[in-house]
Amino acid sequence: MILDIDRLQALRDCCADEAAFIRLQKVLAIAQSSRSFGHRLASTDLAIVPTDLVPTDIPAHSSYHNQLRSRGSHLLQGVAEATSQLLMGDDYCEAITRALAILGKTTGVDRVHIFTIQPHPETGEPVANQKLEWVRESITAHIHDPAFQSFSFSSPSATEWYRAIAAGKIVSGVTREMPPEEQECLVAQGILAILVVPIRINSELWGFIGFDDCQSERQWSEDEKAALSMVAASIGGAIARQQVEAALRQSESRLKQIAANVPGMIYQFLCRADGSRRVLYASSGCQELLELDPEAVQADFSLIADLCHPADRANFEQALADSAAALEPWNWEGRIITPSGKLKWIQGFSRPERQDNGDLLWDGVLVDITDRKQAEQDLRDSEARYRAMLDASPDLMFRLSRNGRYLDFKGNAVSADVPREAIVGRYLHDVLPADVADMFWREIQQTLASGELRTCEYSLPEESGLHAYEARIVVSGQDEVLTVVQDVTDRKRVEKELRDSEDRLQSFFNATFETVIIHDFNKIIDVNPATEQLLGYSAAEMIGMSVMDLVAPSYQEAVKRTWQSLTSPNQPYEYEAMGVRKDGTHFFAAVCVKAIQYKGQTMRVAGVRNITERKRTEAAIRQSEARNRALVNAIPDLMFRISRDGTYLDCKAERDGDVLLPPSQLIGKTVYEVLPPDLAEQRMHYVEQALKTGEIQLFEYQLRLSNNRANQLYRQMTSEQIAPSEIFYIRDYEARVVVSGEDEVLAIVRDITERKCSEHQLRASAERDRLLGEIALRIRQSLDLNEILNTAAVEVRHLLKADRVSISHYNEAGISIVVAESVAENVLPTLGSVTDSSIYEEVRDIFERDRIYILNDTEQAKSPPYLKEYYKQYQIRAGIAVPIMPDGRFFGSLVVNQCSNPREWQPFEADLMDRLATQVTIAIQQSQLYQQVQSLNAGLEQQVEERTAQLQQKMQELQQLNQLKDEFLNAFSHDLRTPIMGVSLVLKNLLNQSGEIIPITRSIVTRMLQSSEHQLQLINSLLQAHAGETQGVVLHCELLQLGLLTQVILEELEPLVLKNQATLKNLVPPDLPLVTADPLQLRRVFENLITNALNHNPPGVDLTVSATVEEEMIRFNFQDNGVGMSQEVSDRLFERYVRGPKSRHSTGIGLGLYLSRQIITAHGGQIGVHSAPNVGSTFWLTLPLAISSAAQSNLQEG
CATH class of the missing domain: 3.30.450.20 (PAS domain)
Structure with missing residues (x-):
């Protein structure tokens, strides 16, 4: 193995000491010798290994040579590879783990492990913890075994092992040859032979590396121990390197934190020999100080230079040049303007250092001295102020x-x-x-x-x-x-005068009947005899007593707040509080306090007056005034105080708009200056009668108000739109005049316009209903189409008091002909006039868009030229039109014209036109059916027998239509007439009672309100049914959980179920999928279905509500065991104005199920019924899921 000098030095650093490194050299030399089969190592292979350590004459076939080849060479190769991993690895844990695997495979052992040895946190005794481990596949790992964590060396044998390891010795042996205690521990782990090598870091014991042989009783040679010692030293070096690197990272982190916390910016600035400049480093304080990112400053020095205040820029450059020329420290103060526009004073410190290449490098800091500069300026200003004060x-x-x-x-x-x-x-x-x-x-x-x-x-x-x-x-x-x-001549004179005044004050102090206490905000200094009489204390007892001892505990905080609110020691103040006598009794006191000079010191003199009786009197007066004021304020009427000569003395109104003039302008004027002459005379008459007789005077009157004032008052009463063409309004008032003093009266005026309007509206509504019924009866009395249309035109003009009413008919070609008309005198007739077919589609579009076409003023309306010409030709100023559509076909239109002047059509008139058009439509259908019958009778007499069945069917449809019409009119007229008659009877009974004030009980008002709400409900049902047909159901959808909604609805209907002696069972699952629906509309459907079942079945019926999910829909079933119905009734049950089989016992008009069908259809669902007589009925409806079943399954799996 060839090692260069750098690698060899790394091996030296990894060894624990020089002896270990020498042993490593011997081992490497022997290994190299064995690989070269007896040849000596060349000096270039391992230059620093002594040649006398290398064997020279080793036979190639000797046992020693064979042993080196089989074990030494392989071991040393593994040691070198493991050492290389430790030296080259970046992650020391990963490197050590790979080294353990290499050593385990190289040495042929079954387990290699590393333990750390540290003091126990509580006892301080050394304990071992397994850190890393490598094992063969067939051997049990111990790394996760708790027994190998916090392993103690407390036993005698373990203590001996620890001593040896701590001394740097290698411990090895065969388990069979060890003492019994050690054998027991190692046999339990399956270990037959073991080798333990200490790991030291900086000459201190860190832990050890162990080699376990579980297959053989292995004897470890000294060379193997030396090689593995070198590995242990390498592991120690790797760990030490990791610790140093961690300390270095921590040091760098602290340096960054210090730089971030330095109050300013640390920088390194380079000025090159060619004159270019650059910021090499800028700390994070750059952002706070200069409002610039450090990276931006490092990239472009001009960003800093540009911040300099124009007046300081030349000084900045000169100071920098002087520092560079003399290589002296740079110290500069100046102003900068930050990117946000802030003006700051900064100070820079740095020391230049010339580099080898001629560049200049400054290391320094910039700090914000704005506060210091401001303090210096403040100091100069302060000195100037003090000098001015001194001069003054x-x-x-x-x-x-x-x-x-x-x-x-x-x-x-x-x-x-x-x-x-x-x-x-x-x-x-x-x-x-x-x-x-x-x-x-x-x-x-x-x-x-x-x-x-x-x-x-x-x-x-x-x-x-x-x-x-x-x-x-x-x-x-x-x-x-x-x-x-x-x-101080004047002061001395004043002091003498003050002493004389104090003497006089003392005489008054002792002689006055008023309670006087002198104190210093804390202790009582002196009291007069009157104080002793009021409080029951002697003067000796009170002197030195705390002032608060004389104040009731509940008032002490208020008194302290009064003291704390004083802005000057000499400020006088007053307050009221509850005092406490010596015997514990309380009294109300009014306290007036001023500053005085008493015996040469500034004190407070407090005058105390017992106001208990005054407080009682004031409380009684306030209570009486509060009651009277509450009574007056509770009355919403206008109140006037009027003198005998008619002058307004006072006025009470909730708002200025309630009276003709604001109260401030009204007071002082006379009745004759404010009211019209006739009303002024009427009011003065009753004023004189009240003063003469002393009795209350009651009268009513009407007052014509201008548009602006009446508009304000009228809007308080109604939300209807006010026609801008109306200039004056008449309002009704009721006045009560009563004597309120000498030569004056109190007039209480109540606005009864709303009441009068209500009475008028009731009478008008009843009259309209009566006329509508009569008109419908007269229209139905004839089957002749011309007579029907002419009668309808005459009756409508009479009812609406219009100038012209016409009925036009459109033939199949789209040509319009006025076929019936009723006109007033001097009004140009339009009967027989023909309109071109070119406007047919436009007329149809108008009626499809607006069921009722209303035109208040033809001159203001934006109409096509041909319509303007038509309006001018026939003198039309206003109009209202509704379509006539029998069997859904556009027959024509019913048109009302006002020719004398514009007319603002009222909602009730539009509703009346719609209802009249319905009656005309029914009459036309009757006439058409009659004409068809007549035509069939005249032309097909020979086929009577063949067509009898068809004729009977037509007649049956006609009868059903008549019956439907009669039932609707009867039900609607009955439901409207009954509450109106009830309200009318109540009002008549109330008016028949004697006295000006009529008492009304809450039950009467409740019944009247219920009657009105019932009427409103009927009308709303009709309007909603009509709106649903023309405009569709308006939905406000949201995600709903129908299980919860059903539970809430059924709980709210529980009282109705109990009233009908019925039972209601809820089988709807609580975890139904979500739907997108309008909760209010669905509530209405559910309530209609349940109340329908209760109303059309005898008491005691059983109801069951259930729900299931079927094919991406939720299906609800509403099942009862009632009387049921035929299939014929079931097929027509959801049509408009069709009622159930027990309709004679119900006051409904047959819209509930019709509206339910519209609502469910608008939601994308269906509704129906399955029923049979005497079996019961099951109403069902379906609603689509908000989320498909597949999507919901994916969500649940996710």
């Missing part, structure tokens, strides 16, 4: 030395005429009287000795009299003081 001070200031010499002088306005040289340089005794100078000298000495501020007072005679001065002396430097002198 009115006091005299002197700097004096220790010996009393004046060093400096600052005068004031009074001493402005004194020259500075008259003071500076002179001594105290030269300027001041002797006694004052002596006092000053002593104070200066004491100030310099103590270092503390000292204050002294003195007096000097002046031309205006004796003046008092106060001097404050403070150390200002070495052996000098600063003296600030203030003229």
